[in-house]
Amino acid sequence: MYLFSSILGIFVFDGNLNVVDEILFSTADDSKNREKFIEKIRSRHKSLKEPDEVIAKKILLHFKNRQFFGDFCNKNLQLTKSDVKNSVSDDVLLIQSISLIDDLDKAINLLVKRLREWYELYNPEFSRAVEHHEKFVMEILEKGKNELLNEISLSPLESFGADLEQENLEPIKSFVHQVFDLYQLRKLQENYISALMDRLCPNIKAVCGTLLAARLIEHAGSLRRLSGMPASTIQILGAEKALFRHMKTGAKPPRHGIIINHPLVSKAPEKMHGKVSRALSDKIAIAAKVDYFSGKFIGDKLKEGLEKKFGKW
Amino acid sequence: MYLFSSILGIFVFDGNLNVVDEILFSTADDSKNREKFIEKIRSRHKSLKEPDEVIAKKILLHFKNRQFFGDFCNKNLQLTKSDVKNSVSDDVLLIQSISLIDDLDKAINLLVKRLREWYELYNPEFSRAVEHHEKFVMEILEKGKNELLNEISLSPLESFGADLEQENLEPIKSFVHQVFDLYQLRKLQENYISALMDRLCPNIKAVCGTLLAARLIEHAGSLRRLSGMPASTIQILGAEKALFRHMKTGAKPPRHGIIINHPLVSKAPEKMHGKVSRALSDKIAIAAKVDYFSGKFIGDKLKEGLEKKFGKW
Numbered sequence: 001m002y003l004f005s006s007i008l009g010i011f012v013f014d015g016n017l018n019v020v021d022e023i024l025f026s027t028a029d030d031s032k033n034r035e036k037f038i039e040k041i042r043s044r045h046k047s048l049k050e051p052d053e054v055i056a057k058k059i060l061l062h063f064k065n066r067q068f069f070g071d072f073c074n075k076n077l078q079l080t081k082s083d084v085k086n087s088v089s090d091d092v093l094l095i096q097s098i099s100l101i102d103d104l105d106k107a108i109n110l111l112v113k114r115l116r117e118w119y120e121l122y123n124p125e126f127s128r129a130v131e132h133h134e135k136f137v138m139e140i141l142e143k144g145k146n147e148l149l150n151e152i153s154l155s156p157l158e159s160f161g162a163d164l165e166q167e168n169l170e171p172i173k174s175f176v177h178q179v180f181d182l183y184q185l186r187k188l189q190e191n192y193i194s195a196l197m198d199r200l201c202p203n204i205k206a207v208c209g210t211l212l213a214a215r216l217i218e219h220a221g222s223l224r225r226l227s228g229m230p231a232s233t234i235q236i237l238g239a240e241k242a243l244f245r246h247m248k249t250g251a252k253p254p255r256h257g258i259i260i261n262h263p264l265v266s267k268a269p270e271k272m273h274g275k276v277s278r279a280l281s282d283k284i285a286i287a288a289k290v291d292y293f294s295g296k297f298i299g300d301k302l303k304e305g306l307e308k309k310f311g312k313w
Numbered sequence: 314m315y316l317f318s319s320i321l322g323i324f325v326f327d328g329n330l331n332v333v334d335e336i337l338f339s340t341a342d343d344s345k346n347r348e349k350f351i352e353k354i355r356s357r358h359k360s361l362k363e364p365d366e367v368i369a370k371k372i373l374l375h376f377k378n379r380q381f382f383g384d385f386c387n388k389n390l391q392l393t394k395s396d397v398k399n400s401v402s403d404d405v406l407l408i409q410s411i412s413l414i415d416d417l418d419k420a421i422n423l424l425v426k427r428l429r430e431w432y433e434l435y436n437p438e439f440s441r442a443v444e445h446h447e448k449f450v451m452e453i454l455e456k457g458k459n460e461l462l463n464e465i466s467l468s469p470l471e472s473f474g475a476d477l478e479q480e481n482l483e484p485i486k487s488f489v490h491q492v493f494d495l496y497q498l499r500k501l502q503e504n505y506i507s508a509l510m511d512r513l514c515p516n517i518k519a520v521c522g523t524l525l526a527a528r529l530i531e532h533a534g535s536l537r538r539l540s541g542m543p544a545s546t547i548q549i550l551g552a553e554k555a556l557f558r559h560m561k562t563g564a565k566p567p568r569h570g571i572i573i574n575h576p577l578v579s580k581a582p583e584k585m586h587g588k589v590s591r592a593l594s595d596k597i598a599i600a601a602k603v604d605y606f607s608g609k610f611i612g613d614k615l616k617e618g619l620e621k622k623f624g625k626w
Contacts (some may be wrong), residue, residue, distance in 0.1 A: 081473055088434045088475030096431040097484060103427045107420035114416045118409040121401045160394055162401030171410060171505040178498045185491045192484040 002051040003041065004059050007031050007075045008068065010041050012048065017058055021045065028082035031075070090200040091223045097193050098214035104186045111179050112137065118172055123161040125154055134183055141176050203287035206299025207280075207306070212261050216284065219258065227292035234288075235259065235281035259284070264310050276310045315364040316354065317372050320344050320388045321381065323354050325361065330371055334358065341395035344388070403513040404536045410506050411527035417499045424492050425450065431485055436474040438467055447496055454489050516600035519612025520593075520619070525574050529597065532571065540605035547601075548572065548594035572597070577623050589623045 001020070002013045009024035009031075023041060025031045042048055051059055063072075112133045120127045123145050129152040130136040139148060146156045164172075193214050197205040201223055204213045219237045220226035226234070236243055238257030246253040256277035259265055268276045283302040290298060314333070315326040322337035322344075336354060338344045355361055364372055376385075425446045433440045436458050442465040443449045452461060459469045477485075506527050510518040514536055517526045532550045533539035539547070549556055551570030559566040569590035572578055581589045596615040603611060 084473045085475045088477070092434060093477075093481055096427075096434070100424075100427050100431070100488065103423050107423055110416050110420055111413075114409075114413050118413070121405060121409070160397045162398045164401070164406075167508075168406055171502060174498060174501055175413065178494060181491060181494060185487060188487055189484060195480075 001045055001048050002055060002059065003038070003048040004051060004056070005034055005038065006063065007079060008063075008071055010034065010037050011059075012041060012045055013051075013059060013062075017055075017062065019062075025075070028075075028078045031079065032082075089222075090196050091217055094193060094196050094200065094214055095218045095222075097189050097196070098211070098218050101186060101189050101193075101211070101214075104182060104189070108133070108179065108182050108186070111175075111182070115172075115175055115179055118175070121162055122164050122169070122172070123148060123159060125149060125159055125161070126152060137176060137179050137183065141180050201288070201291035202297055203291045203295075203299035203302070204284060206297075207283050207287045207302050208259075208262060212258065215258050215261075223288065223292055227288040229285065229288070231278070231281045231285040234284050235277050256281075264306060268310060272310075279306060279309065314358055314361050315368060315372065316351070316361040317364060317369070318347055318351065319376065320392060321376075321384055323347065323350050324372075325354060325358055326364075326372055326375075330368075330375065332375075338388070341388075341391045344392065345395075402535075403509050404530055407506060407509050407513065407527055408531045408535075410502050410509070411524070411531050414499060414502050414506075414524070414527075417495060417502070421446070421492065421495050421499070424488075424495070428485075428488055428492055431488070434475055435477050435482070435485070436461060436472060438462060438472055438474070439465060450489060450492050450496065454493050514601070514604035515610055516604045516608075516612035516615070517597060519610070520596050520600045520615050521572075521575060525571065528571050528574075536601065536605055540601040542598065542601070544591070544594045544598040547597050548590050569594075577619060581623060585623075592619060592622065 001015070002017075004011045004013060007025070009022055011019055012021040014020045021041065021044065023037050025034070025037075030037070115137070116127050119140065123140075126140070126145075126148040127136065130139060139151075143151075145159075145161070149156055149159055190210060194205070194210045197210060197213060201213065201217070204216065204226075207213075208216065216234065216237060217223055217226055220229060220234075229237075236254050236257045237259070239254035240257075242251075242254035245251050255274040256265060259277055259280055260273070262280055264280060265273055265276050283306055287299055287302055290296075314328070315330075317324045317326060320338070322335055324332055325334040327333045334354060334357065336350050338347070338350075343350070429440050429449070432453065436453075439453070439458075439461040440449065443452060452464075456464075458472075458474070462469055462472055503523060507518070507523045510523060510526060514526065514530070517529065517539075520526075521529065529547065529550060530536055530539055533542060533547075542550075549567050549570045550572070552567035553570075555564075555567035558564050568587040569578060572590055572593055573586070575593055577593060578586055578589050596619055600612055600615055603609075
């Protein structure tokens, strides 16, 4: 008696290779968890064994029958669908969300520049006085022209700005509102990423901070791939162009990729950048491995070690 | 007795070039409407005359006195400020608003592409079925996955999309909301431009439609400059690169600039484009002149003439 399983179900063949018992799978999940069905069938028959190569070939001939073709096709489709469905894991969502933040930054930048140009017809002095885009948007959203001029110690009479009527101010106001909402959406996405990371990769998050951690995973493609990378690769993630220039022309190798955005690297003096990057990417590599294999939380210790060594600038 | 006016005020000099009477301006507006002050002073003195060149030079010496320096400086500043303030006319606002629409289009495009990529993890079939971006956004804003799949005659079981939990759907939803709001802002700006145009240039608007009219004014720089342009210039506004290539290398001259966006041109057969563009820019040139000098409304007649001739395709 031979036991044989395929994506269609579990089959028991006797010595003459005729089917004497079978359990057919009804859903894709069944065929993924076939162990419990195998146990069930083992309890019904004694001395079941796996077919050897010669027997297996003969058994396969049995499935060449046209009656199975449609079944195989459908089951395969079902399985593929379920695989595609389940491929959407936390890190895929994370990558979408961090890409959105990048796109939002681009869009906000474009729109704030336009907003300033327009608003400066009305109140140029205030726009020039507040360079920080987000602060500028918050302030003009909440306050009127006179109040804003007052903040930078100017009287309304001194302003070069035109006195726009209400109907010409309305479109600017709704524009400001929109830009403000975009900033809010950015914050919301940051929170979402942060929450995803608490589940997915608390250690990398602790070492790098939310945004840098998300960018690392985005560059690597997934947490799995990041966890498989040596520290030296992580160190220059995002500096591929410089790396290939180095390999081709012998120019200096890059010292860091996107991890330059980590405060420990960017605050260090120029000539220490390489050293700090090396140590940091070391810790990130450890953190990624621990996160991927769902180990315990050691991110705070990793970070502490780094800060003790390089936090003095 | 001589009458002499400057930005400080109106002065009356006697034969020995001493000041015998004066009216000083207090605001920038006064010096712009100096005629009424001149009349006032003329009523006080008889036989006032304008100084000839020799006398005028001597009078100017009088103002070389240091006591006037501060006054001149302040009055000049005041006048410049008021000029800057008043330079913000309807067409400046119009240009800002049409530029915003261009920027919004860029931002929306960027964000919708990101939205689709993200949303396709959840419901790929619907995203592929609805190509029109705005329609896509409207639909997924209002309806759930099953309802949407139903619209394209699919059952939820057939979808390749992942089943996301509520917490992973929320960030997508707030993103959709934001994109929808950007579309709303675009509509609002279009309405604003349309209202501005009814005041500023109803004739151009009637001939070209809101957006094309706004783009023409944007390219020309102002309504005044557009009204001063010959039809041939208007015809190739926005095709400057092709024009200079023509002038430098003798390549074919451009047949149209941004007026290609006018339905009469874009719907005409390829070989008629030049002819229709010529006729259209002719009418635009007329409309611009009528609008700038605030003539009556003839836009409908201009448009009718064009449509009678070229509306047959």
